[in-house]
Amino acid sequence: MSPALERVRIVMSHTTHPGNIGAAARAMKTMGLERLWLVNPRRFPDPQAEAMASGATDVLARARVCASLDEALTGTRFAVALTARRRDLSHPVMDVREAARMLIAEAEQGDVALVFGTEMWGLPKEGVMRAQRGAQFPANPAYSSLNVAAAVQVCAYELRMAAFGAPAYDNERFEAAAYEDVEAFYAHLERSLVASGFLDPAHPKRLMERLRRLFARARLEKEEVNILRGILAAWEQPNPRKKS
Amino acid sequence: MSPALERVRIVMSHTTHPGNIGAAARAMKTMGLERLWLVNPRRFPDPQAEAMASGATDVLARARVCASLDEALTGTRFAVALTARRRDLSHPVMDVREAARMLIAEAEQGDVALVFGTEMWGLPKEGVMRAQRGAQFPANPAYSSLNVAAAVQVCAYELRMAAFGAPAYDNERFEAAAYEDVEAFYAHLERSLVASGFLDPAHPKRLMERLRRLFARARLEKEEVNILRGILAAWEQPNPRKKS
Structure with a gap:
């Protein structure tokens, strides 16, 4: 666990529905x-809070119930209040991403709090002004x-x-194919396409270029090159029964 | 509304609880x-979905119910699947922030989808592989x-x-104080502190420096400088009754 996250208090003020607490x-x-x-x-504790907490009943068990916002903020060095409304002469307002960055930075030095108001009305102005x-x-x-x-x-x-x-x-857990193996695959592919009649060496147009573009985007893995060459070899057999 | 957000489908697969849909x-x-x-x-439609949707019942009313993930993804050009597990040979995985950026970028050119699996099991591998x-x-x-x-x-x-x-x-809706007004306030403050005996001009230590530091952090507004100077003037009156 991050020491900074350990110092963040989530403060819920006058929450109406115990399910929301859970x-x-x-x-x-x-x-x-x-x-x-x-x-x-x-209402707290409450069975609805327990039910909605799912595997986080330990957080509920350790929750601190207080009589005032003052009590919940005592011991903090920085607090941010969520607020839906703008008010004249109010505190500087940030988006929640910036607020999170600031809280984590301040938490390096002590306890911080993020305060949420009620379901219907949010936090009253007096609450916001304490942050x-x-x-x-x-x-x-x-x-x-x-x-x-x-x-x-x-x-x-x-x-x-x-x-x-x-x-x-x-995401790159599998070994990437080496340059020379990918080039050998392209050469094999081209031979196959010529043999099949799909690619006319007299008028190649830009077929190989387009195929290179496709496989370059995919960034072939070593094992995938082996699979693709196996497929080409199988296709080259004039009759599958001959294969074995 | 952003045209990109209009092109994002939120796909919920085999959701168990209608409350979660709402x-x-x-x-x-x-x-x-x-x-x-x-x-x-x-279960859909369902009264629990309506209740949990609160003011968003219009989104429920326009929700498309389909029989397969194929149907929900038909017409999209890019889809991302939420997945809690890592699997061998699976698709490249990103965090949700990066996924959101990619979805919005792709949405410039057409419909995109973000797919959520069930409450208990998430999305099965076959579902993830379709994204x-x-x-x-x-x-x-x-x-x-x-x-x-x-x-x-x-x-x-x-x-x-x-x-x-x-x-x-x-956040800077109020007019910032001009340099010369702030300096005039500092000069006034210093005179007041000397007159009060709190600041000894023979041994000023770093008092003014510390006070400048405090007010610099606050970035004083024009009106605040007027208020502070009014307060200083009031304090300077030897007896409040003399004031008027």
């Missing part, structure tokens, strides 16, 4: 976040109402991306 | 996606089980970010 716990755990703070939840920054989703202006647990999922994902960067995928 | 529709609409394709949903790429979440290796609607929310968000870029927030 879904948020699951969302957090999938991204390696474990510290959930609940400010005056309407140092506001954050928003780049939502559809015609319908911007994210479910609160879905909002937690996106933020948790952005926090993990900020902490670890995009994962590296080992 | 939550996915809501997640899509919050990010400006509207084309939902359902391959053999267990051109695989995509994964950078999830917690100890618990990587995202809810399918939460996964749709993150992907829809990444598609919107890829289509429009990070939104620009107009």
